[in-house]
Amino acid sequence: MKHIAVLFLTIAALSGCSKPTDAVIPSDISTWDKELAPNLKRLSDSDREKVTAYLIRAKMGEVFGGNGIPPGVTIGQAIDAQKKWEAEQAAKRAEEESLKKKLEQERTAALEKLNKAVTVTLLAKRELPKNYDIGRYSEYQEFRIGVQNNSDRAVVGVSGEIKFIDVFDKEVGAVRFGVSENIEPGKSVTWTGGRDYNQFLDAHRAVWNLEDGKYTTKFVPEAVVFKDGTKLAVTE
Secondary structure, eight states, X not given: OHHHHHHXXXXXXXXXXXXXXXXXXXXXXXXXXXXXXXXXXXXXXXXXXXXXXXXXXXXXXXXXXXXXXXXXXXXXXXXXXXXXXXXXXXXXXXXXXXHHHHHHHHHHHHHHHHHHHEEEEEEEEEEEOOXXXXXXXXXXXXXXXXXXXXXXXXXXXXXXXXEEEETTSOEEEEEEEEEOSOBXXXXXXXXXXXXXXXXXXHHHHHHHHOOTTSEEEEEEEEEEEEXXXXXXXXXX
């Protein structure tokens, strides 16, 4: 009976050592085909993918100054390490996605408040030729924009962007502007400004060539500053 018990213990020990997850990953990559590959073939597809991902990640880290694969690491430890890393990455992605969603919600809420506070409308755009007599040395795009204060407080500044959308609902260009004038509640002002025309910029050329009645505009607010010092703003 004693001999039989010893035999069983010996078999159990040998079986334990023969598990592929107990095999140590060789430090010499040139021996992997001979010493590592046979053990990898005995793993499930999922575990094999984990080990492969771990090895690639460790070797890439080594290239960029990392420690690589620590001596004595077994296949099982590599699988556990990869699972832990993937779980950490998943948690990080979930956290980033949650933050992104929160910021988007905050931005949407800020845009809604800004759009309620003021109404901004493109009144007209003009394409002006060069005129050396008045000091206009290049073609010029002029924009006339109306700004109305819908709030119950005086406004002293409005900034934003007018986007131009063609008949195919495609945004083809935009113009930024800023109004620094006192606008009482219920009142409006007109801002006139523009930019030198650059025929080599697609957005300039597209806006220049838009015909009246064949495009629409959309106001995207950035900030509204009130006379009392408070401000509504949209963060990027």
